[in-house]
Amino acid sequence: MSIHKKYLFAVPVLNFLVATWFGMILRTMIIQPMPFNFKFITHAHSHVAILGWVYMALFLLLTQHFTGKIGRDFQRLFWITEISVIGMIVGFPTEGYGTVSIVSSSVYILFSYIFSLLILKKIKGKKSAAYTLLRTSIVWLCLSTISLWALGPIIVLLGSTSKPALLMIQYFLHFQLNGWFLFAIVALVFKLFKIPDSKNFRIFHRAFVLSLIFTFSLPINWYYDFSVFRWLNNAGIVFQLIALVYGFKLISSNYKVRFSKLDRLSKLLLIFATVGLVMKIVFQSFSLVPEIARNIFDNRQAVIGFIHLMMLGIISAFILFMFKQMLKNRLAVRLFNAGVYLFLSGIILTELILLYQGLCYYYPWLSIPDYRFFLWIFSFLLLI
Numbered sequence: 254m255s256i257h258k259k260y261l262f263a264v265p266v267l268n269f270l271v272a273t274w275f276g277m278i279l280r281t282m283i284i285q286p287m288p289f290n291f292k293f294i295t296h297a298h299s300h301v302a303i304l305g306w307v308y309m310a311l312f313l314l315l316t317q318h319f320t321g322k323i324g325r326d327f328q329r330l331f332w333i334t335e336i337s338v339i340g341m342i343v344g345f346p347t348e349g350y351g352t353v354s355i356v357s358s359s360v361y362i363l364f365s366y367i368f369s370l371l372i373l374k375k376i377k378g379k380k381s382a383a384y385t386l387l388r389t390s391i392v393w394l395c396l397s398t399i400s401l402w403a404l405g406p407i408i409v410l411l412g413s414t415s416k417p418a419l420l421m422i423q424y425f426l427h428f429q430l431n432g433w434f435l436f437a438i439v440a441l442v443f444k445l446f447k448i449p450d451s452k453n454f455r456i457f458h459r460a461f462v463l464s465l466i467f468t469f470s471l472p473i474n475w476y477y478d479f480s481v482f483r484w485l486n487n488a489g490i491v492f493q494l495i496a497l498v499y500g501f502k503l504i505s506s507n508y509k510v511r512f513s514k515l516d517r518l519s520k521l522l523l524i525f526a527t528v529g530l531v532m533k534i535v536f537q538s539f540s541l542v543p544e545i546a547r548n549i550f551d552n553r554q555a556v557i558g559f560i561h562l563m564m565l566g567i568i569s570a571f572i573l574f575m576f577k578q579m580l581k582n583r584l585a586v587r588l589f590n591a592g593v594y595l596f597l598s599g600i601i602l603t604e605l606i607l608l609y610q611g612l613c614y615y616y617p618w619l620s621i622p623d624y625r626f627f628l629w630i631f632s633f634l635l636l637i
Contacts, residue, residue: 261313261323262576264335268305269569271342272298273636280629290349297345300354302564303429304361305338310572311437312368318444319387320375330367337361355405362398369395382454382503386440389462393432400424416476423472430563432465438526438571439500446507457499464493471540483543490538497534518590522574525597529566533559536608558607565600565635592637599634606631 275298282291312334316327323331340357348354369391376384400421407418439461448454467489474482512520536559539545573593580586606628610620621627 259579261328261331262310262579264331265306265309265313265572266576268301268309268335268338268342270636272302272306275301275346277629277632277636280625280632283625284629289346293346293349296349296354297342300341300345300358301338304341307434307564307568307572308365309335309338310576311434314441314572314575315372315387315437318441319379319384320372326371327368330364330371334361334364334368337364358401362401365394365398380450381443382448382450382458383440383444385450385454385458386436386443389458390433390436390440393428393436393465397425397428397433400428420473420476423475424469426560427469427472428465430560430568431468434563434568436461438568441571441575442504446504446511448503448507451503453499453503457496457503460492460496460499464489464496467492468537487541490541493534493537497531516577518593519574519577521597522570522577522593526567526570526574529562529570533562533567536562555608555612558604558610561600561607562604566604570597570600595634595637599631602631602634603628 275294278287278289278294279291279298281287282289282294309331312327312331313323316323320327337357337360340353341361344351344354344357373388373391376387404418404421407415407421411417442448467485470482470485470489474486512523515523573596577589577593580589606621606624610624
């Protein structure tokens with residue numbers, strides 16, 4: 254990859270900085286009034302984090318590793334997609350779901366379809382475990398956006414707080430984070446470790462797909478309380494555990510040789526993302542308990558902690574691992590290493606507070622006094 258193309262990777266990092274800045278404003282507003290609309294900043298934070306940071310980073314990583322280069326067609330698409338991200342950065346904090354933000358988001362979705370068609374065309378005929386996972390991730394990318402097209406008419410007809418509207422938001426988040434993002438990351442892992450197609454892979458892939466589909470029953474059950482959804486979610490948890498076991502079995506065959514060649518921080522980032530993934534599955538397994546499954550949605554700290562575990566502890570840690578492999582300049586490596594250590598410290602400290610406070614939902618007497626202040630302080634590590 255030529256030097257000038259490496260600067261493309263600075264764009265999602267800058268988007269990440271903006272998303273983190275919005276997050277800091279939100280946590281500041283909780284302890285100190287500020288002249289901003291909390292809901293507008295929340296929309297800006299979530300959209301820029303998901304679409305500006307993770308999507309744009311995966312756009313580059315998947316293109317580079319699965320097509321061999323980031324060609325002109327992908328570069329043009331990347332830059333015009335970034336323009337729509339800038340539209341969201343400007344639109345959401347100032348007007349919420351207004352003209353600029355809605356147009357930017359809609360155009361963004363159309364560009365994601367073009368990206369899907371482009372990359373599928375480039376990898377046509379290529380077969381391996383990694384390519385199968387990549388194609389599956391693209392399916393989830395496209396399917397997840399269906400909810401966004403449906404959301405507008407639902408809000409007009411039924412209102413933004415109606416059950417169908419809230420469920421559409423949950424649908425998007427579920428199939429973006431657990432579908433498109435997670436499948437894309439696993440595709441990159443399988444490409445990195447050169448995992449071959451096999452009977453075990455096919456079992457892993459089916460279990461992975463079924464776990465994603467069935468665990469969506471839990472958010473459905475939050476709005477439509479029927480026992481069948483709880484049983485489907487339970488089946489999804491079982492499939493998720495099967496996928497975890499077979500996934501580790503597949504990677505372990507080629508893990509030691511590849512892992513031993515990595516530097517210390519790269520190993521730490523991989524371990525961090527892996528531990529985050531195991532924790533995600535453990536926390537989802539708690540939903541097997543009916544009382545917890547019913548109360549999860551009302552447990553705001555636990556929900557925020559879980560989303561941040563996905564976005565920061567798993568997805569962002571892995572993306573930073575992939576970025577680390579590109580750095581050659583000694584000064585850049587030192588700055589990157591220092592930044593990542595601060596970042597990981599921030600994740601650990603903020604997640605401990607969020608998840609602990611989530612636990613205190615059931616045991617209020619264990620709650621940390623002024624925990625919001627400590628959360629605010631530790632969030633500066635993420636921003637720095």
